[in-house]
Amino acid sequence: MTKYTSEVEGIQALGQAYQDIKKEISKVIVGQDEVVKFVLISIFSNGHCLLMGVPGLAKTLLVQTVSKVLDLSFNRIQFTPDLMPSDIIGSEILGEDRNFKFIKGPVFANIILADEINRTPPKTQAALLEAMQEKCVTAAGVTHPLPKPFFVLATQNPIEQEGTYPLPEAQLDRFMFNVHLGYPSFEEELAIVKSTTGNQVEQLQKIIHADEITYFQSLVRNIPVAENVIEYAVRLAAKTRPHTPLATDYINKYLSWGAGPRASQNLVIGAKCHAAIHGKFSPDIEDVQAVATTILRHRLVKNYKAEADGISIEEIIKQIL
Structure with missing residues (x-):
């Protein structure tokens, strides 16, 4: 049961919770306001988030901080080239009573930090798909439900770096957002260095718990959307598909897949939560x-002409918008 008597009151509470969570996270994470915003939108939208950036930009620290501010269980999985699917979902073992029993893997938590997800081969990456x-996960023909709410917040190093395996398109499509982290400004880096080179450790308060998050997820789903907004979102996605009726010459020239x-x-769920x-x-x-x-960033595939002309995915999306 929720303590809010109406959806109007619930939306106001969601806005307040969002501000409180951001404020608490800012005790540890300097800057990165847009990144924090999209991570929280993905959580309240019941989606997953992929954080992209070079090492040392506090991607892991951000996810750990979010898990401390939300009263949820948390597990970190460090993806390495020798990681096996059973290291993620768990495995069947033969017990002392000569019966097989399922030992749950680290995926059985509310928040999963899939750290450096592209450092492991596709076989192990695919263990997260189901x-x-x-x-839920299936082992030895038995389906095991995961705790609710459940989110995967994954970090990824740029594909050009050594020892990385590109994520398959099917896996990328499961992520609601692909958020790029940039380098901090000079002032932000000054603040980071000052706050992280001493002995002081920030004590974080837990802002909301699992039941409230589940309620807010349901609330976001119930938000009404005008017909023209839905049409705009669908048209936006359709415009990215080359050689279809809504695709422009620009899209046909530079994209292989939309x-x-x-x-x-x-787009619709994210817009609801953003509102x-x-x-x-x-x-x-x-x-x-x-x-x-x-x-859209991780769902569009450029062709060789875009590469040759130095056209980025962001430029293509800007043209569509």
Whole structure:
């Protein structure tokens, strides 16, 4: 049961919780406001988030900080070239009573930090596919439900670095957002160095618990959306598909593959949550545009012409918007 008497009150509470969580996270994470925003939107939208950036930008620290501020169970899985699927989901072992029993792996937690997910081969990466989509895992023919709520927050190093394996498109599509972390500004880096080179350790308060998060997820789903906003989101995704009726010559020239229907769904859900955390009771086209780049970025595949002309995915998305 929820303590909020109406959806209006619930949306106001969601906006307040968002601000409180951001404030608490800022005790540890300096800057990165946009990154924190998208991580929290993915959580309240019941989605998964992929954080992309070079080593040393506090990707892991950010996820650990989020897990401390939310009253949820947390497990970190360090992806390495020798990691096996059973190291993630668990395995059957023969007990003393001569019966097999399932020993749960680290995936059985509310928040999973898949650290450096592209450092392990595709066979092991795929072990997360069922967990991310169905919120359960199957071992020896038996399906085991995962705890609710369940999120995968994965970090990834740039593909060009040594010892990385590109994530398959099917796996990338399971992530609601692909968020890029940039280098901090000079002032932000000064603040980071000052706060992390002493003995002081920030004590973080837990802001909300699992039941509240589940309620907010349901609340976001119930937010009404105008027909023109849904049409805009679907049209946006459709425009990315080369050689289809809505594709422009620019898209046909530079893209091999476009976004699928899951992108349209995420655009609408992401817009709903973006509106709610900013105190609006229904999303508009600006809310769709605010989440579009992080939703489409990992779902578009450039062709050799885009590579030759130095065209980035972000430029292509800007053209579509």
